[in-house]
Amino acid sequence: MSATTAARNPGIAKRPLWTRIPVVHQLRQSVGLQRGMLVAGLVIVAIFLLTAILAPVIAPYGFAQLSVAGKTFGAQQAPSPQHVLGTTVGGYDVLSRTLWGAQTALFVIVLAIVFSIFIGVLLGLVSGYLGGWLDRVLVVVADAIYAFPSLLLAIVMSIVISGGQSNLIGGVLAAAISITVVFVPQYFRVIRAETVRVKSEAFVESAKVLGASSFRIMFRHILRNSTRTLPLILTLNASEAILTLAGLGFLGFGIEPSSASEWGFDLNRSISDVTAGIWWTSVFPGVAIVLAVLGMTLVGESLNDLADPRLRTRRRAAGATVPPGTSAATAPEASTDVVGDLELGPRS
Amino acid sequence: MSGLARGEQAVGITDLTVTFATDGGDVRAVDGVTLSVGAGEVLAIVGESGSGKTVTAKTILGLLPETATASGVVLLGQDNVVTVSHKRLREIRGTGAAMVFQEPSTALNPVYTVGWQIAEGLRAHGKYSRAEAKAKAIDILDKVGIPNAAERVNYYPHQFSGGQKQRVVIAMALVLDPELIVADEPTTALDVTVQAEILDLLRRCRDEFNTAIVLITHNMGVVADLADRVAVMYQGKVVEEADVTSLFGNPQHEYTRRLLAAVPYLGSGTIRTQERAAERALTVSEPLVVARDLEIEYPGRLGRGGFRAVNRVSFEIGAREVLGLVGESGSGKTTIGRAIGGLTRVTGGSLTVLGREMLGVRERQFRPLRSEIGFVFQDPATSFNPLLSIAECVAEPLIVHGRARDARSARARVDELLEAVQLPKAFGDRFPHELSGGQRQRASLARALALQPRLLIADEPTSALDVSVQARVLELFAELQKEFGFAALFISHDLAVVDILADRIAVLYRGELVEEGTGAEVLGAPRHPYTRRLLASLPVPDPAEQAKRRDELRLLRNEG
Numbered sequence: 071m072s073a074t075t076a077a078r079n080p081g082i083a084k085r086p087l088w089t090r091i092p093v094v095h096q097l098r099q100s101v102g103l104q105r106g107m108l109v110a111g112l113v114i115v116a117i118f119l120l121t122a123i124l125a126p127v128i129a130p131y132g133f134a135q136l137s138v139a140g141k142t143f144g145a146q147q148a149p150s151p152q153h154v155l156g157t158t159v160g161g162y163d164v165l166s167r168t169l170w171g172a173q174t175a176l177f178v179i180v181l182a183i184v185f186s187i188f189i190g191v192l193l194g195l196v197s198g199y200l201g202g203w204l205d206r207v208l209v210v211v212a213d214a215i216y217a218f219p220s221l222l223l224a225i226v227m228s229i230v231i232s233g234g235q236s237n238l239i240g241g242v243l244a245a246a247i248s249i250t251v252v253f254v255p256q257y258f259r260v261i262r263a264e265t266v267r268v269k270s271e272a273f274v275e276s277a278k279v280l281g282a283s284s285f286r287i288m289f290r291h292i293l294r295n296s297t298r299t300l301p302l303i304l305t306l307n308a309s310e311a312i313l314t315l316a317g318l319g320f321l322g323f324g325i326e327p328s329s330a331s332e333w334g335f336d337l338n339r340s341i342s343d344v345t346a347g348i349w350w351t352s353v354f355p356g357v358a359i360v361l362a363v364l365g366m367t368l369v370g371e372s373l374n375d376l377a378d379p380r381l382r383t384r385r386r387a388a389g390a391t392v393p394p395g396t397s398a399a400t401a402p403e404a405s406t407d408v409v410g411d412l413e414l415g416p417r418s
Numbered sequence: 419m420s421g422l423a424r425g426e427q428a429v430g431i432t433d434l435t436v437t438f439a440t441d442g443g444d445v446r447a448v449d450g451v452t453l454s455v456g457a458g459e460v461l462a463i464v465g466e467s468g469s470g471k472t473v474t475a476k477t478i479l480g481l482l483p484e485t486a487t488a489s490g491v492v493l494l495g496q497d498n499v500v501t502v503s504h505k506r507l508r509e510i511r512g513t514g515a516a517m518v519f520q521e522p523s524t525a526l527n528p529v530y531t532v533g534w535q536i537a538e539g540l541r542a543h544g545k546y547s548r549a550e551a552k553a554k555a556i557d558i559l560d561k562v563g564i565p566n567a568a569e570r571v572n573y574y575p576h577q578f579s580g581g582q583k584q585r586v587v588i589a590m591a592l593v594l595d596p597e598l599i600v601a602d603e604p605t606t607a608l609d610v611t612v613q614a615e616i617l618d619l620l621r622r623c624r625d626e627f628n629t630a631i632v633l634i635t636h637n638m639g640v641v642a643d644l645a646d647r648v649a650v651m652y653q654g655k656v657v658e659e660a661d662v663t664s665l666f667g668n669p670q671h672e673y674t675r676r677l678l679a680a681v682p683y684l685g686s687g688t689i690r691t692q693e694r695a696a697e698r699a700l701t702v703s704e705p706l707v708v709a710r711d712l713e714i715e716y717p718g719r720l721g722r723g724g725f726r727a728v729n730r731v732s733f734e735i736g737a738r739e740v741l742g743l744v745g746e747s748g749s750g751k752t753t754i755g756r757a758i759g760g761l762t763r764v765t766g767g768s769l770t771v772l773g774r775e776m777l778g779v780r781e782r783q784f785r786p787l788r789s790e791i792g793f794v795f796q797d798p799a800t801s802f803n804p805l806l807s808i809a810e811c812v813a814e815p816l817i818v819h820g821r822a823r824d825a826r827s828a829r830a831r832v833d834e835l836l837e838a839v840q841l842p843k844a845f846g847d848r849f850p851h852e853l854s855g856g857q858r859q860r861a862s863l864a865r866a867l868a869l870q871p872r873l874l875i876a877d878e879p880t881s882a883l884d885v886s887v888q889a890r891v892l893e894l895f896a897e898l899q900k901e902f903g904f905a906a907l908f909i910s911h912d913l914a915v916v917d918i919l920a921d922r923i924a925v926l927y928r929g930e931l932v933e934e935g936t937g938a939e940v941l942g943a944p945r946h947p948y949t950r951r952l953l954a955s956l957p958v959p960d961p962a963e964q965a966k967r968r969d970e971l972r973l974l975r976n977e978g
Contacts, residue, residue: 099441271800272795272796272797272800272801273800273801273802273803273804273811275761275793275795275801276793276795276801276802276862276865277803277814277818278761279759279760279761279788279791279793280788280814280815280818280819281785281786281788281789281815281818281819282814282818283818286818290803290806291803294805295803295804295805
């Protein structure tokens with residue numbers, strides 16, 4: 071055995087860095103339907119990101135613009151060359167509002183996820199590793215928050231933070247923090263469960279017998295080993311964040327139309343239009359929400375499937391095309407070490 | 419009972435090739451294997467992990483995962499399993515060929531009674547009334563030696579011991595009178611004494627039921643005990659096939675010879691032990707570990723008493739001395755090791771480690787002593803942080819105890835250590851999963867020795883390794899012990915392994931120390947009946963010798 075491994079060793083080359091970046095690695099690994107889902111999701115997410123970043127360039131008007139060259143747009147105008155997707159009841163351009171809305175959504179997603187990841191991961195790690203009464207209290211609190219309808223919680227937070235209405239920064243922050251409160255228990259639970267699992271692994275015990283401090287064990291040995299599911303929850307939560315934001319806006323706890331553009335708020339304003347046969351004010355913000363959520367969910371779900379070796383589909387082995395020499399040499403390692411299984415963790 | 423006459427072919431494998439699609443490209447696990455087994459014959463397939471022996475066996479039952487592509491012919495009766503339809507395959511399974519799995523506790527469904535599970539197999543292949551199925555289940559349980567079968571047919575799997583569970587699994591395989599039983603490492607998860615009983619049962623299957631058996635194993639003692647013919651697999655190919663006496667007597671292939679040479683023999687350590695004892699006698703020093711009436715109890719659930727894992731155990735480990743701790747699973751040997759390493763609380767008696775009393779010790783008081791204790795874990799696959807390189811892992815103890823600031827500044831020392839355990843320096847930059855099991859266990863030794871501890875605790879360090887790799891790791895362990903002069907507690911379930919390394923051997927049985935002495939004393943003239951049974955159960959890799967020992971064991975059992 072050792073003779074063959076020694077002979078094989080020079081052959082093991084590190085894969086180039088760019089193929090080990092999380093999403094790129096999974097993209098190269100996927101085949102068939104799973105690849106289709108992932109690619110579709112990635113394309114939609116890319117369009118969403120580009121729209122958000124380039125909104126000032128590609129939107130024909132500002133999100134709060136009511137007139138051009140002194141002439142007002144007019145309310146509820148049908149789609150026309152001046153207003154490709156028509157105007158809203160408030161007299162805003164629908165296309166511009168929809169494009170700018172992507173930016174607001176992105177702000178909120180990024181803030182909400184950054185907040186909740188840091189708090190959730192830290193609490194989960196400490197709670198899972200130390201255990202005891204701290205763990206019990208935190209789990210009860212997390213469960214209590216979990217049991218609330220998330221939108222209700224977000225509304226309460228939004229009222230607490232900003233009194234319900236505010237400007238761009240305040241509104242975005244309020245929305246982000248409300249979503250954070252809903253998400254922290256999710257990250258907390260996932261990281262805590264992983265920590266409890268990793269805690270009983272032999273390498274943690276071996277760190278313990280070396281006399282390493284709890285702090286060192288937590289942050290050097292456990293943290294990175296318990297975050298492999300994080301990218302998945304992250305993408306799934308991003309889509310949920312959009313929904314929560316839209317829900318808040320729809321219920322009137324969103325951001326003022328003059329501070330920022332927000333899909334849920336626009337939907338709210340278009341309710342009366344629907345019965346009047348004015349379809350363009352509601353369809354486009356709605357489609358924007360659906361697409362953004364769909365894209366991120368597709369990415370999340372396919373990452374989820376790809377991360378699990380049992381769910382991952384692979385190309386069928388092309389039996390005859392393998393030169394016997396090379397395959398025989400890799401056979402022992404392949405079965406003992408489960409090639410690929412351990413490489414899935416985020417290594418970038 | 420089988421439909422075939424003795425010697426008629428039960429399964430014929432011709433030019434079987436199995437290829438797996440993995441993330442790392444295609445892997446050919448089985449490469450042009452040709453084998454055949456006759457009725458009433460036991461064919462053993464031996465080889466190290468990854469040699470393709472299990473894949474070959476699973477192909478016989480059509481149990482390959484979707485990622486595998488098989489070509490060639492596996493003829494079971496009139497059917498070629500490789501190309502046969504799913505429907506026909508279901509019919510063949512159970513009646514044509516059945517399987518006995520490695521881990522009896524996971525092969526049985528915990529929420530159904532064993533009788534139900536046996537009947538399920540029957541119902542899949544014909545019409546049986548509930549009473550008929552139960553009668554048949556009782557009958558077969560009786561045949562595999564479950565006492566009081568009529569009552570125990572209604573028991574759940576957790577109410578049986580490990581060996582009995584494996585009997586139930588074998589009963590499930592036998593109930594439909596298959597022509598062939600594929601037994602994949604049927605005794606690996608069992609204790610040696612239980613293993614001997616299961617091997618007896620399998621032998622009876624062959625003799626009384628006239629079943630053909632394909633036995634997958636890596637244990638050459640088991641092969642010598644049970645097999646009629648042996649096929650040695652290496653890297654997906656059958657390198658040698660012979661009947662059992664000529665294989666052990668006159669191995670042809672280079673790999674077979676290496677494999678046989680690597681098998682530890684009882685009694686091989688006696689001379690070395692005497693040499694070392696003479697050396698040690700020159701220097702008198704305090705013992706490093708002293709246990710007096712040591713008791714360790716695990717707290718029970720509410721309303722129930724705790725479980726006493728270790729009961730009034732007394733022993734000593736002197737400086738530069740290797741104490742081998744032997745016992746079956748559940749005997750408390752690992753618990754003692756963990757208690758010395760400060761991982762499990764001592765609940766009674768006294769345990770002094772390097773001069774500190776462990777009863778009621780606080781982590782803060784014990785931490786400074788940790789640099790004096792090294793620990794090698796059983797499973798090399800999990801004892802390394804998968805995200806740190808080997809060099810970083812080995813540098814951990816140096817950093818934790820302030821001998822180095824970070825992994826980079828410790829690198830020179832790490833390289834020395836890797837060299838000491840005979841790993842190339844360049845391996846430091848690899849990640850744990852890029853090393854084989856044996857290499858990882860050597861790196862684990864390097865980490866344990868980084869601080870030059872006075873005491874090393876090795877908890878079954880070689881039980882997860884192949885025989886050939888195990889021999890090299892044991893050799894290395896002995897060399898390092900000589901060079902660094904640490905005392906060691908060597909925990910193992912394998913008497914032969916302990917015999918190679920240990921100066922003294924302690925035998926644990928159900929939490930109590932039943933025998934202690936030098937290897938020659940314990941192995942040569944065992945006093946306690948358990949030790950005697952343990953010794954007689956250990957199969958030796960020599961068919962003629964093993965047949966003799968089998969008879970001795972039978973006598974011993976009749977006595978007790």
